[in-house]
Amino acid sequence: MASFDNNPLARSQQNFNKPARFSEEEWQARIKLAGTYRVFAYLGWDESIYNHISLRVPGTNHFLINPFGLHYSEVTASNLVKVDIDGNIIGESDWPINPAGFTFHGEIHAKVADGHCVMHVHTTPTLAVCCLEEGISYSNFYSAQLYGKVAWHDFEGITLRSDEGARILASAGDKPVLMLKNHGPVVIGATLAQAFSLMWLVNRACEVQLASMSMGKVIRIPEPILQGCVADSLNFDPRYGAGEDALAAMIRVVERQDPSFKY
Incomplete structure (x- = not known):
């Protein structure tokens, strides 16, 4: 294995030329994906050296994924x-x-036409909700935007067996969010930014659900209101970038701290 310099200052002084x-096209995709890994670390969505964000290299059937053995802050x-x-x-x-x-x-990248980005995390709130019989409670601002999605x-255990990929895909159907019971969420996006926006919604929905349910009975939101929230959500509207502006803002935050992800 090659050694890796963890000194942010030393790394930030290196040449970031392609x-x-x-x-x-591939280099720009790499910079954006590496920046997103740093955003995950910044938000506490990392899980030691585990979990994944995979992204299609534009115009190809190749994909980018994190090196196994590096923390997200080292990608x-x-x-x-x-x-x-x-x-x-x-x-x-x-x-x-x-x-x-x-x-x-x-399996998702191969079979889902717009499945260009796939994210999987084990954050405490999302994994906790995946362990609940009730699952997601459509009782807060964030979960309301995920209704029907x-x-x-x-x-089935650790996802090491290739045959489970087909079953996971069948379970997902046409939904962009798949909750692996007892395990954690998977989101499927047409773009990196859209997948990030979906993961943001899932994580915040689960955080608020755990907090509200710990205090008592939650207020259920009527179905027509839930349907309206999904229709109005900027996270699914390409006219508003489907999350591009939000992801760009978060990448600027981590770039100010350590721009070495661009190397």
């Missing part, structure tokens, strides 16, 4: 690993990928 081996544009639909590494990489990381990601998949 390496010749990457096209301009950079150049050390992201490029893989094919079966998880085979394309080109050179100093790092492997987590086998569990692409079991269902690959969430599917569920029964727990």
Whole structure:
């Protein structure tokens, strides 16, 4: 394994020019994805060296995913690993990928037409709600925007077996959010920003649900209001970037702290 310099100042002084081996489109995708990994670390959505965000390289059937062994705060544009639909590494990489990381990601990328970005986390609130028989309670501002957008998949253990990928895909159906019971959420986006916006909604919905239910009975929101919230949500409206502005703002936050993800 190659050594990795964890000194943010030293890394921030390096040259961020595009390496010749990457096209301009791939390099920009790498920078944006690496920035998003840093945003996840900033928000506390990281899980040691585990969990994943995978993103299609524009115009190809190749995908970028985090190097297995690095914390999200160590991910950079150049050390992201490029893989094919079966998880085979394309080109050179100093790092492997987590086998569990692409079991269902690959299936989604292969079969969902607009499944260009897939995210999976184990944050405490989302995992806790995945363990509830009731699941998501459509009783707060955030969950209201997810009404009719969430599917569920029964727990089968650690996602190492390729045959589970097909079952996960079947469980997801046409829904962009899949709650893996006893495990954690998966979101599917046409873009990195849309997937981020969905994950933001899921995480905040679960945070508020746990807080409100700990105090007593929640106020249920009538179905017509829920349907209106989904229709009005900027997170699904391409006219407003479907989350592009929100993700860009968060990447600016982490860039001010440490711009080395652009290397």
